[in-house]
Amino acid sequence: MLIKRIALSMIERYQRGGGSKHYFNLECNFEPTCSEYTRQAIEHYGVGKGIRLGMKRIRRCSDPDCIHKIQDPLPNDA
Numbered sequence: 350m351l352i353k354r355i356a357l358s359m360i361e362r363y364q365r366g367g368g369s370k371h372y373f374n375l376e377c378n379f380e381p382t383c384s385e386y387t388r389q390a391i392e393h394y395g396v397g398k399g400i401r402l403g404m405k406r407i408r409r410c411s412d413p414d415c416i417h418k419i420q421d422p423l424p425n426d427a
Contacts, residue, residue: 353396360388378415381422383407389423 364384369375377383387403394402406421 353391356391356396356400357388360384360391364388375413378410378412378419379406379421380418383410386421386423393423 363372364382366372368382368384369377379386381389383403383406386406387399390402391399393399402423
């Protein structure tokens with residue numbers, strides 16, 4: 350429970366601080382954003398699986414010229 354609270358707190362701080370736009374001068378290609386997706390995954394699946402799903406998503410978020418947001422909600426059966 351403590352690790353989950355710490356992970357969620359770190360994500361919330363990152364989001365409040367401006368997220369990828371502020372820290373990396375990039376805009377996320379996905380909706381919900383990678384940080385929100387990871388937050389949802391941790392809430393739904395727990396820290397281990399949630400972080401794994403979040404990292405898989407972040408690795409796919411690599412197109413700086415993406416014009417349209419890609420709708421990619423959290424899977425129900427991951």
